[in-house]
Amino acid sequence: MNGTMLYRPGDSILHRADPRAKIAVIVVVLILALTTTRIDVLVALTVAVVVGLAVLARITPVSYAKALVLIVPLILLLTLLQSLVQSGAAIATIGGVSLSQAGVLLGLGIGMRLFAMGICFYGFSVTTSPSDIALALNKVGVPYKFAYLTSFAFRFLPLLQDEARTLLTAMAVRGSAESSSRHPLRRGRAIVRMLFPMLAGSMKRSGDIALSMELRGYNLPGTRTFYRTLTFRTSDALLLVGLVLLAGLLVGMQWYLPAPFTEGA
Amino acid sequence: MNVDAPALKVTDLTVRYEDADRRALDEVSLEVVPGEILGILGPTGAGKSTLLQCLAGVIPHHEHSAATRGDIAIFGRPIAEFASLSEITETVGLVMQDPEVQLVNTVVREELVWGMENRGIPVPEIEQRLQRAAELFDIAGLLDRFTHALSGGEKQRVVVASIFCLSPKIMLLDEPTSELDPAGTESVMDAIRVLADEGVTVVVVEHKIEELAVYADRLVAMREGRIEAVGTPREVLEGPAAQDRPQVLDIALQLRAQGLWHDELPLSVPAAVTSWHAMTTDSHLDRTLT
Numbered sequence: 001m002n003g004t005m006l007y008r009p010g011d012s013i014l015h016r017a018d019p020r021a022k023i024a025v026i027v028v029v030l031i032l033a034l035t036t037t038r039i040d041v042l043v044a045l046t047v048a049v050v051v052g053l054a055v056l057a058r059i060t061p062v063s064y065a066k067a068l069v070l071i072v073p074l075i076l077l078l079t080l081l082q083s084l085v086q087s088g089a090a091i092a093t094i095g096g097v098s099l100s101q102a103g104v105l106l107g108l109g110i111g112m113r114l115f116a117m118g119i120c121f122y123g124f125s126v127t128t129s130p131s132d133i134a135l136a137l138n139k140v141g142v143p144y145k146f147a148y149l150t151s152f153a154f155r156f157l158p159l160l161q162d163e164a165r166t167l168l169t170a171m172a173v174r175g176s177a178e179s180s181s182r183h184p185l186r187r188g189r190a191i192v193r194m195l196f197p198m199l200a201g202s203m204k205r206s207g208d209i210a211l212s213m214e215l216r217g218y219n220l221p222g223t224r225t226f227y228r229t230l231t232f233r234t235s236d237a238l239l240l241v242g243l244v245l246l247a248g249l250l251v252g253m254q255w256y257l258p259a260p261f262t263e264g265a
Numbered sequence: 266m267n268v269d270a271p272a273l274k275v276t277d278l279t280v281r282y283e284d285a286d287r288r289a290l291d292e293v294s295l296e297v298v299p300g301e302i303l304g305i306l307g308p309t310g311a312g313k314s315t316l317l318q319c320l321a322g323v324i325p326h327h328e329h330s331a332a333t334r335g336d337i338a339i340f341g342r343p344i345a346e347f348a349s350l351s352e353i354t355e356t357v358g359l360v361m362q363d364p365e366v367q368l369v370n371t372v373v374r375e376e377l378v379w380g381m382e383n384r385g386i387p388v389p390e391i392e393q394r395l396q397r398a399a400e401l402f403d404i405a406g407l408l409d410r411f412t413h414a415l416s417g418g419e420k421q422r423v424v425v426a427s428i429f430c431l432s433p434k435i436m437l438l439d440e441p442t443s444e445l446d447p448a449g450t451e452s453v454m455d456a457i458r459v460l461a462d463e464g465v466t467v468v469v470v471e472h473k474i475e476e477l478a479v480y481a482d483r484l485v486a487m488r489e490g491r492i493e494a495v496g497t498p499r500e501v502l503e504g505p506a507a508q509d510r511p512q513v514l515d516i517a518l519q520l521r522a523q524g525l526w527h528d529e530l531p532l533s534v535p536a537a538v539t540s541w542h543a544m545t546t547d548s549h550l551d552r553t554l555t
Binding site for chain 2: 007129130131151152154155158159162205208209211212213214215216217218219220222223224225226227228
């Protein structure tokens with residue numbers, strides 16, 4: 001599948017894992033990331049996620065390098081802003097401007113959280129078939145009509161990408177230098193210009209899609225059958241055991257290890 | 266459902282879209298018998314797609330802005346008596362023009378089974394219908410492919426197959442072969458013929474007149490919202506209402522005008538070859554005898 005966040009079939013441990021187990025992993029990572037204020041715990045969590053994806057799904061940072069190009073500057077910008085607005089001891093002074101240590105830690109903490117959660121979601125979406133996501137959500141209690149919409153969103157991401165590409169090409173062949181420019185600002189202008197026709201096209205298309213779904217019984221009352229089934233295997237149980245151990249380790253780190261710096265985040 | 270009644274009966278159907286300067290359909294009346302393939306011809310704007318949407322119940326059950334008058338009955342039951350579009354879809358399947366908006370799942374196999382799952386069809390039967398559709402529409406090799414990665418023609422075949430899987434008694438197809446090459450077109454039309462032979466009623470809007478001339482049992486020629494002619498392909502295509510004809514028929518008509526074609530007018534190339542062969546053999550025989 002083209003596109004960075006879309007499902008890529010494979011045969012890794014995570015590809016074969018029950019999506020419910022993977023959802024549990026995401027929930028635990030989210031809880032850990034959002035409840036700790038310690039930078040060392042966040043670093044350990046991020047490392048665990050990166051290593052876990054590399055080992056269990058063969059997804060290395062090279063796979064999400066494009067996303068890193070966006071995330072890393074964002075983390076640096078957040079850190080810089082926090083270091084300027086937070087008070088407390090200065091970590092450095094540049095040209096008479098003090099950078100607060102608490103601010104740096106806070107910014108890095110926020111960045112680490114975003115990174116760990118984002119990469120975790122990335123790993124989930126590239127290793128899980130959209131229909132399996134819908135099925136798993138349904139099995140954990142989400143009504144099918146809502147669960148299906150997650151699968152549906154993944155179906156239409158490539159469609160939007162194709163439409164965007166077609167519109168940019170159409171602009172380029174009619175002499176728009178911006179649409180084929182490699183300069184980010186010029187390219188950005190072309191993308192802004194393309195957004196309205198793309199939105200208008202999507203709105204028009206959404207009516208036809210809704211009709212098409214209704215024609216195939218999306219709104220029918222009554223019991224639905226499921227062609228595919230999910231099987232929770234021993235390997236999934238082991239994945240959850242590993243997750244519990246990781247969570248225990250990180251919580252233990254937070255409780256028993258002294259904070260390496262002043263608490264930042 | 267009254268199985269003795271016409272599969273579809275349209276009486277004085279008139280449709281006008283909001284802000285339109287003329288009627289999309291104007292007093293259209295029509296009957297389609299069970300198991301028949303009815304082809305609808307006509308230029309753009311003739312009202313062909315609107316007619317299909319009315320037959321499927323999309324107008325007025327889904328598209329509310331169009332003003333309608335007249336009646337449609339599906340196996341004798343007035344369409345207005347159906348509570349919802351979903352109820353109509355248990356009898357009538359509609360394949361729309363754009364395959365892209367009809368593929369709502371990521372993988373072809375999921376696309377084919379999705380509608381059956383929605384209807385609560387047991388899994389063993391889903392599997393049977395899936396295999397049948399894959400065979401009939403020649404898509405067995407596509408089952409594990411991503412829907413967005415298919416070619417236009419492949420998408421079209423998958424969309425028709427996904428409606429076929431629902432086993433509707435009536436199938437309405439809006440240009441189902443527009444993105445198909447000649448081999449793909451023949452494959453889909455062959456499948457349609459098989460469905461009709463099994464008792465499914467098929468109404469197909471198609472611009473590929475050569476195909477309709479061969480596969481349809483009857484043709485309807487439309488223009489500006491009105492039916493100009495109804496009859497067998499020969500009656501419609503040889504008649505004055507035909508706006509377009511198979512090239513081979515045009516050639517034969519010109520040859521007949523010059524006194525060079527004496528046999529029955531052909532609707533397809535194989536028929537033309539047979540006639541030509543018969544005519545030339547006869548003339549050879551005439552010359553030999555004299």
